[in-house]
Amino acid sequence: MSGGLAVFLVGFLLLYPSAPLFAEETAAVDEQRLVFGVLAHRGDDVARQRWTPFVEYLSEQIDGARFVLEPVDNDGLQAAVADQRFDLILTNSGSYVMLEQQHGISRIATMQPRQVGRDEDRFGAVVIARADRDDLVELDDLRGQRLSAVHPDAFGGWWMTWRELQAAGLDVESDLASVVFTGFPVGRGLDWVLQGEVDAATFRTGILEDLEARGDPRVEQVRVVGERAFPSFTYRASTRLYPEWPLAMRGDLDTGLAHAILLATLSLDAEHPASQAAGIGGWAAPRSYEDVHGLMYELGVGLYAPQPFDILVWLRDNILWLVSALAVVALLALLYVSRVHTRVRRSGRNLERSMDAIPDAVITLDARGGISYVNPAARELAGLTRDQVLGCSLDQLLDLRELGTGRPLLPADARGEALNQALGERSDARLVRRDGHELIVRIARTALDPVAGSSVRTLLVLTDVSEERRLVDRLVHEASHDGLTGLLNRRAFERELEIAMHAARDNRAVASLLLVDLDYFKDVNDRHGHRVGDELLRQVAHVLRQLTRGHDAVARIGGDEFAVIARDTNAEYGRILGQRICSALADRPLQVEARDVTIGASVGVVELGPDVPGVDEAFVAADRACYQAKDQGRGQVGVARKADIYPITGA
Structure with missing residues (x-):
């Protein structure tokens, strides 16, 4: 293989690694020192005050790991990441996009602001x-x-x-x-x-x-x-506004350790001392940073900065050396020309074998958007032979659809600039294979410089990230849902309640909070055991899902306590919903492990509005209404009065 083609192949493999972001978790290793690099935009002292509690929190939560904090400025960050000095990196969105492209770091979470309802976790x-x-x-x-x-x-x-x-x-x-x-x-x-x-x-x-x-x-x-x-x-x-700062990790960080870091990070809420010190409201699943790419492209900075090399200046400074070198090259070329064609053909075959060995789908397009090459992985995705794919357009080869909407990603017979624009606006897409199986793929598009004798203008690499997306979705779900019933847990429910209360205070939408407390549940546990009690809780959760609407929020907030945010519902309709819940649970026994189990419920209702100052006050008012219902003989619904709603003071 010639030197030029070898460099091209090595660069290609480095730009498009085939290993997925998340692999199977490996066994835990002995305690290791992990460096958490933070861009100190307000100085080292402020960075240490804000992020030292977070580093200490990670060290406490993750066995076998000790995290240390290292503030760094803009000039030192690039060199530190290049030298792999940092295992975790917290930096601004523009810096992250460049480091991701140049050094393979990967975002695992996006910083959330402390204020509820802030515009898409962004800053300006x-x-x-x-x-x-x-x-x-x-x-x-x-x-x-x-x-x-x-x-x-x-x-x-x-x-x-x-x-x-x-x-x-x-x-x-x-x-x-x-x-x-x-x-x-x-x-x-x-x-x-x-x-x-x-x-x-x-x-x-x-x-x-x-x-x-x-x-x-x-x-x-x-x-x-x-x-x-x-x-x-x-x-x-x-x-x-642009997306907030992402938390990223080194590309080769152990996947088991990365999994533990992600779980610990997503578990932080706004009230934790580490969040309080950092001035944040917690962490969310990683956001899209396409707006950052748009800014860099428009300004011609970062990833899109022009190369500083000036050929005229270089020629002027090196003219004598260049003339001498060209003379030597001319003499050597006379000896080399007889072997050129053989080496070119051999290099071409080696390059094609290398592309065939890559597990990711590799596709090249000509200037009109027609397909000129597909490797075996791409043909397997398409379910076609080599002869069948040549000359096809990309939309005829692959059924790519937008995430979420399911609309086709590519317009029919997309060519040239229209094709580039459609692919350039997105990084991930849903691929529907001919056998009906669906995958999530990451599309990387590179425009290639024209080469004499070659029509290739665009290189596409499609990587299957389905498992990665499933892992992230599962971790996010586990952090916000109850493991027994699958309903929202208390932390996630309180976040939904804050949003509903803000909307109600701004007169945008009315909502009601229902607190559902099961009656005689302890008797079920004592008589039949906790396994029957757990199955009964799952059946109660199923009943609540059936009685509520898709945009309502349902949660298990305690042992036998459930809660519902009934959106677009005032106190009167909340009382009616509460009566339906009481009737559904008390009118007929529930079948649990081939035995009839009788259960009931008492419900407290409070309408969310300007009279309810906060989440704690809402829970206290609903709880008082629920106890009033129990005092009336259980299986009843109590509605909170204004006298039951007052600010809670003290710690």
Whole structure:
């Protein structure tokens, strides 16, 4: 194989590894030291204060592992990940996208904000100026002004604002007087504005609110330039919003250890001390970062930055060496030309064998979008022979559908730019095979430079990530559902209750909380044993599912206690639903292991509205109504009065 083709093949294999993200869990190893790298955008001290409790939490939760924290700045992060110094990485969205592409790290969770209902777990950037600068109102007013940012490669500290300035018609190189970078901590930009060293400064959202909460007087001395409002987003912003920071892991981290880290991370709620110290509301399943790709592509930065190599400068600096080298090459070429054709043919055969050996589906397309090559893995996915696939369009070869909607991913006979746009907007898709079996595949598309004698313009690699998606879905489900009944657990139910209460307080939708307490359940356990009791709880859960609607939330919140959020339901309709539940459980015995088991229930109802200040108050009011029902003879429904609803004070 020639040197050029060998380099191409090695690079190809590195860019498209065949090993899946999650493999079978391996046996636990002896305790090991794991480094958690954090981008310290507010300085090392703040990063240590925020994330040390989280690191200690992971060390406590995961046997055989000890985590240590290492704050790092923008310049040091790239080198540290390249050297595989970090096992876990927490960084901003733009930095993550580049590290994922260049070094194979993988996101496992996305940071959740503390505020309930915030816009899709996203953040943005804010531009500030001195409060007395009445001439700086919109971003367009920054023309001819001095602007400070955090770092040339800072996502929230520069790129977000750069994109908005460009959208406003400003060329940052010619229309701004200057752009200077403060570095970390980001608070330097605020000082420079107040000292008059710059006219405006930009940094990520939330900084102003944090300083204001600490009583920093500087916040009152500045104004926001180009302020934009977003529903349910509490921070002041000057730009559009992007996904929050992801938690990522090294590509070769042990899968068993990765599984344990993911479970421990998703189990954190907003009340845990580690979440409180970090200022977050917990963690969610990893979000899509396509918007970040769009920003980089539009600005030509990060993954889409132009190559800095200048051939003219290189030729000028190396002309003498180049002439000498060309003379030597010309002499060697005379000896080499007789063997060229044989080596080319041999290299081509070796390359094709290598592509055939790759377990992922590899497809190449010509300039018109026609298929020019498919490897055996791709033919197996399509269920066709080599001769049958050549000349087909991609939509004729593979039935690719959008996740969630099930709509065809590709328009019929998609060619050229239309095909590239359809594939470029998505990374994952559902593949329906000819035998009816469905897979989730990750599509990686690479545009290839034209080569003389070759019509190939696009390379597609499809990787089966079905098992990975099933694993993530299962872990997310386990973290939010009761293992016995399959209903929501108390933590997940409280999150749903907070959302319903916020909607009710904003007069967007009415809802009611029903607390269902089984009557005589202890007698069943004592008489028939816990196995019968567990099966009875499962049957009660089935009854509750049948009596409620698909958009209602049903949970098991205690041993024999259940709860329902009846959406679009006031207290009167909640009482009617409660009576249906009592009747369904008391009118006829339940069949459990070939025996009739009689059970009943008492229900407390509270309507969620402005009178209910919080989740705890809602539970207390419903619980009081339930006890009133029990006092009336069990099998009854009690509705909370306004007198039963009052704020809960104290710890």
